[in-house]
Amino acid sequence: MSAPTPHRPVLVVDFGAQYAQLIARRVREAKVYSEIVPHTMSVDAILAKDPAAIVLSGGPASVYADGAPAVDAALFDAGVPVFGICYGFQAMAAALGGTVAHTGAREYGGTPVRVDSEGTLLAGSPTEQTTWMSHGDAVHAAPAGFDVLATSPGSPVAAFEDRTRGLYGVQWHPEVKHSEFGQKALENFLYDGAGLAGDWTPGNVIADQVAAIREQVGDARVICGLSGGVDSSVAAALVQRAIGDQLTCVFVDHGLLRAGEAEQVETDFVASTGVRLKVVDAKQRFLDALAGVSDPETKRKIIGREFIRVFEDAAREVVAEAGAHGEDVKFLVQGTLYPDVVESGGGEGAANIKSHHNVGGLPDDLQFSLIEPLRALFKDEVRAVGLELGVPGTIVWRQPFPGPGLGIRIVGDITAERLETLRTADAIAREELTAAGLDREIWQCPVVLLADVRSVGVQGDGRTYGHPIVLRPVSSEDAMTADWTRLPYDVLAKISTRITNEVAEVNRVVLDVTSKPPGTIEWE
CATH class of the missing domain: 3.30.300.10 (GMP Synthetase; Chain A, domain 3)
Structure with a gap:
């Protein structure tokens, strides 16, 4: 997903942090568009994305260890405001001539911080506050030109800033709710440090994706795997907004649904959107494919594979029914969300926790090009987009239900x-x-x-x-x-x-x- 033209992105540089996606989320909560990029991206590539600001995430490494990710000092001379968090804070200090060392006093969890000077970053924060820390190293001396703003028992320099150069940093994790004034510090950076307006909304997502989908699809035919859940329903509504009757939604009844779900799709969603819907009864096909399988990862991959095979068959029928000789369906819409991508190992250095059927479970010989307009969004953002599109509240506020359905809620053979x-x-x-x-x-x-x-x-x-x-x-x-x-x-x-x-x-x-x-x- 790309930001709409008026909204240059705030780039979150991921150093392997467990909270990188949460930083991006908090930036968006401040109504500022954000994207995550890997720490392996060069400074030239980062600047080519024309960022409005940059946030350096935390990470598990020690900045002085062999092979630890480093920040090219050229990044700090580019005139783009930068905010370092935890490891990113230490990497900024080290790159600019500060001192980072192991203190012998690690700080994990709730940690008191004393604010000695508010500056820009901590304006409006109390002198004493609780923050969320997770580090064993600390900044002992700030780089030249930086003002030290705060200290903690294990961090001689817990926050600093060089307002002239637009460089800021904290040792704690402001993105975590346990940091009492963390969002305030992040917003101070975005609004006052970087001068951003805070005017990014779900409406921007819709306008951007409608334009991107039209450009990608042209006059081609598209199918959408519609499950009736929040994600696929909002994705379908968004694509329909973009291309209208070029879209056909395919609802696969794989026999792994909850009671009443097929009926809900055919009544609530179709009635409210008028989308063209094709229902495929594939219960026996999925049961046969899953027979005797108890390993959860294998289940997910089988379900992902069979979904695609059914979509391929449905695509051929869509073309035949439309009488469009030789006109293949080239695109498949999926309601993939950012957490799906992360858990399926889609992030830089991310572990494959489990393959989501629509990400790691896709077959290698996929015959469609994917349209995933929600791939960079979190669930609450998807719901906001859905409401903006007029998707019924009964669907928007529905509890999440996984694509593999009840198949991954039976521990054992299906x-x-x-x-x-x-x-x-x-x-x-x-x-x-x-x-x-x-x-x-x-x-x-x-x-x-x-x-x-x-x-x-x-x-x-x-x-x-x-x-x-x-x-x-x-x-x-x-x-x-x-x-x-x-x-x-x-x-x-x-x-x-x-x-x-x-x-x-x-x-x-x-x-x-x-x-x-x-x-x-x-x-x-």
Whole structure:
């Protein structure tokens, strides 16, 4: 995704930080457009993107270690405002002649900071404040021309700035909510240090992507894999805004859906947008392909492959039905989001946590060119874009549901019987959460069937040997991190009672109280 012409990007240079994407998110919350670039990008390449400002992220290395990522000092002479965070702060200090050394006193988590001089960066901040630190090295002496703004017990120089050159930095992580005045410092840099207006909105995303899609597609035909979820629905609405009847949405009923989902797509979304929809019944195809497979990564890759094969068949039918001889469908729209890309190993140095079916699960012989207008956005940004496009609130505020569906919520082999068991349990949980008015209080609540696990129970005065169902309610802002949601006990009790009474083969309901990290939101 490229910024619209009036909005030059703030580039977040990623040094391997776990929070690089969060920095970009916080910049956007300040209504300033941002993009992430790898630290391996040359200064010339960075400047060629015409950045309005640059943020240097944190990272796990020590600036003085052999092979540690370094910042070319030429970056600081380019006249572009720069803000260094944690490792980026230390790299800036080292590149400009400051002193960085190991203190022997590491600072992790909540750390008190004393502000001795507000300057531009810390204007409006209290003298004493709590910040979030994660470092073992520290800046001992600021480079020439810099004013030291703050100190902490383990950081002789915890913040500095050279306002004349537009260079700023802090040792802590302002992007993390635990840093009480972190967003204030970031906005001080953006608004006062870099002179940016703070006028980037979802409307800018729409205008930019409409123009980009029209240029990419021309008069070609396009199909969109529509699941009925937030991501694919907003992507479809955005592409339809751009090219109208050139788009056909393909809804694949792969048999891994929750109860009522096919009907919701055909009523809510189609009725509100008027999009052309083709429904493909591929239940047996997916069941056959997944037969006997229990490894989660293999499941995801099979589902990703079969989706594409179905889309290829559907594309040929779309052309035939339109009577367009020799006119192939060249483009496939996907609702890929930034967290999908990160977890699938799509970032610089990112680990492949799990292959999302629409990223790492795609086959090598893909015959389409992809259109992914939401690839650089977080979930809350996608929802804002959806509302701007007029997508129904019932879809925009729907809890996230993964493309592989219930296939990755069955721990073990997938069978039609196990899918029906899980589908029924999931419907009960959703009904009770809705009845309790909790749909907007939680991010999502995956319901998981432990198909390869059985436990002894007693039902109807007899011994049972059934499967456990896991409830996984979580709260999150963007799915990159999450915490388990403390649901009311009476709601949990009602869900448990209904599931064990109404769902055959289930005699136990358990609650997952793991945050992310260490656990991912989905079990597989």
